[in-house]
Amino acid sequence: MIASREIRITLPTWVGGFLSGWPEIFADDPTAMGLAVALARENVRQGGGPFGAVLLETASGRLAGVGINQVVASHCSLAHAELVAIGSAQQALGGYDLSQIVPGGGTLVSSAEPCAMCLGAIPWAGIGRLVCGARDQDARAAGFDEGDKPADWALAYARRGIAVTRDCLRAPAAAVLADYADSGGVIYGPRPG
């Protein structure tokens, strides 16, 4: 039985129509973050979690992938927005190291600072830039556990050649989290208190 098992996380059908209103090339970080935050907000409306992510080809700004939090719907704790964007883009492009297959490597634009799992995943994916919207404390204020991160993960990233930009559209990004908490959304995670 176990032999035939798999992990399968599919972007919901609404994403297609949603993306048709956005460009294929993103000229700057705030525009890309606008999409990440809009995906997070629409995902909540569709019954998902309040996180969105956008993956760009760094050199061109071309959209390479998107992700939303699908933990509850996909029955899979790995289905954070960042990992969905990374894994689906890698498989569509046919390679596990974006730094080798995408011009200039990959830029990940996340509506919130990544949790410990996603922070650990980003260097393995060949991502050279990370752009964050809401801060860690905004996610925690909404009730989400961000996990045990290295004390200065941005410095550790710098040592690996991964640039970090924070607070891009922080206010609207944080508002998605606060609105979700105010509306009584499920705070999925281990042993919810």
Added chain:
Amino acid sequence: MIASREIRITLPTWVGGFLSGWPEIFADDPTAMGLAVALARENVRQGGGPFGAVLLETASGRLAGVGINQVVASHCSLAHAELVAIGSAQQALGGYDLSQIVPGGGTLVSSAEPCAMCLGAIPWAGIGRLVCGARDQDARAAGFDEGDKPADWALAYARRGIAVTRDCLRAPAAAVLADYADSGGVIYGPRPG
């Protein structure tokens, strides 16, 4: 195009025949680690990476999932053995929090100490026990980057109620890594040196 994307990681067909030689209930940690190490070794023989993982129902010792490293074959940097075991078991069981759906929660038995990504993922999965074979330094000695982990992650796990057992069959687990490195196996990861 992006709208129809997905992540799909399927256990290879050889795993079925391989598991037929093992019990469905594991009475102790070394027996389960024996399977994790054997999966790692067989995965290398099949062309994959030298890591294996086994997920058990803690109360019964019943096998709930297995994983092997499929990063190269699946074109996906997320496909570490631990994440494959976790995600495929969750989706087969129909829930993202093993602590809620498996008697006694889940025990993850990994042929090597998890990297930063997998360490971050384990608490989100509802796993209450982690058993490790090879040490972090054994993986690094073979050329693998383990990522930037919290300074004392085992203590952080203890605070979350996750018990850690190390050095279970460390020598045979480390030998799989050393043999892989000696044979010139691919050290996948970001910007390999």
